[in-house]
Amino acid sequence: MAHDDVQMLERYVYAVTKRLPHNQREDIAQELRGLIGEMAESTGDIETVLRELGDPALLADTYRGEARYLIGPRYYDFYIMVLKIVGFAVTLGIAIALGIGFFFNTPQSVGQMFGRLLETLFGAYAGAFTWITIMFWGIERYRSSKGIDEPLESWRLDDLPEVPQRSAIIPRTEPIVSLVFLVIFFAVLNSTPWLLRILDWRDSVYIINPFIPEVFKKMLPLFNLTIVIAMGIEFAKLYTGVQSKRLAVLTIGLKLVSLAISLYIVAGSGIWNPSFVQDLAYMLQKEPNEIPFLGRFWEFFPSFLVIVMVLGYVVETIETVWRTWRLKLPKDAT
């Protein structure tokens, strides 16, 4: 074999084996050298032989034998659906959040405005895409490592879900709308500290914050956690598409966690600015005792929130339970 031919052969062999596990490389390389040499002898031309063997990446795939993908067919449809919904929610949420932001903090030019909009949007798309993909990849790896997706043996007739009653079907719009609002809430909470200020727009700007900024900053991850939990619930609704006992239990449980976190933020973290009313009075050019109603309201406000949240949770739980069990759902309907 000519020197050039040997070089080309080695390049091809390398292109295949570099894609294979270490412990098989040497053996397969040997085998391929033999094969290519033999084929070249009968055709006389190494290029023809290599063309016939085809793309080294594909040959390596055949050697590896196993599927190489990020997200398999089982979850692909749901993955695309989640991407679409989140894309929609992110677009709307950011447009609204930035819109409010521009109202308070008007950009110098239209160009600047669009620049910021595009920048924020693309950042958010990239982030959302990355996290969703990582999440699905994790699910995919977990399921295939557990062998959960092994076909047929583990599948039983009993696993087939009951055809849902009409009233048990969750319309897709319901979780989608919730997700849009959650994204808006998330964007506003994380990108716009100005929202926490009350402004006086007559001539000057007073910064009056109902929260203590340092505590707020510390609590922000917890706020975000409750939003992520809420999003998780909506995605679960979207995935199952049907009201079921399992979904109800999951919802009630996760919302309880959320409630606990929220109660801590509201009542246990000392997030409220105690001099808020005083600052407000100063801005209104009044003495604090001239606005006794506001003072009392502010004192009572955290307790008020606690009551609202706990009541909200109880009502929601009762509603979920009533809606679910009234349907007389079969145990396994998921």
Add this chain to the structure above:
Amino acid sequence: MKQEDANGFGKIFENLSLELRRGTVVLSVLSQLQTPQYGYSLVEQLRDRGIPVEAGTLYPLLRRMESQGLLESTWETDGSKPRKYYGLTGAGLRMLKLLSQEWQSVTKAMIGLLKEE
């Protein structure tokens, strides 16, 4: 337009016939390895006997069948170039018998089906 349709049809036929033949490759390989052979001689032998299998398909398949315990391999380094010989194991031989029976019953049934046409 007509030409395109004809091309599409030809392509579909090609794919379907490939798919039809794909299932026979393992049995073909088992049948030819009762006496050990190295990869390329097996490629040539199968081609000469009317079952062409690409080397890029056959070589990985041989390794997979080895890892399934149906084949065993030894490197022959006596000649000018080293060659890896594959032969049937006991399990490979049993598999050959079983799959042959399977093949017989499938062809018999298929012949029946095709006659009714």
